[in-house]
Amino acid sequence: MFDALTEMIRKCGKVKVLPEKTRIAFQVRMSFIAVQVRRSYLIGHFVLARRLEHPRFVRVETFSPRNHLHAFRLDSLEDLDDEFAGWVREAYAVGEQKHLGKKSN
Numbered sequence: 170m171f172d173a174l175t176e177m178i179r180k181c182g183k184v185k186v187l188p189e190k191t192r193i194a195f196q197v198r199m200s201f202i203a204v205q206v207r208r209s210y211l212i213g214h215f216v217l218a219r220r221l222e223h224p225r226f227v228r229v230e231t232f233s234p235r236n237h238l239h240a241f242r243l244d245s246l247e248d249l250d251d252e253f254a255g256w257v258r259e260a261y262a263v264g265e266q267k268h269l270g271k272k273s274n
Contacts, residue, residue: 171206173249178202181261201264202257211243215260
């Protein structure tokens with residue numbers, strides 16, 4: 170499941186995979202998604218520029234008007250559907266910092 174998620178993320182564009190002590194983060198200009206691999210599922214979160222309430226999110230935290238953490242749990246490959254892919258693309262744009270309205274160098 171981790172490999173399938175990584176492939177989904179890489180379809181958005183170039184990304185750095187950063188293994189850390191307790192998680193694996195994905196970064197463009199900034200980290201936009203992080204996951205923890207469990208025996209039979211993944212837990213993680215991504216950052217969106219908007220707050221989105223949805224039953225698939227186990228928790229949503231707001232840090233600023235354009236910085237909202239959305240925690241999720243993936244139990245099967247079927248969870249990596251088109252809806253989830255859309256959120257990944259949205260989070261990737263946050264990783265590029267496009268939500269700040271600045272041009273990248």
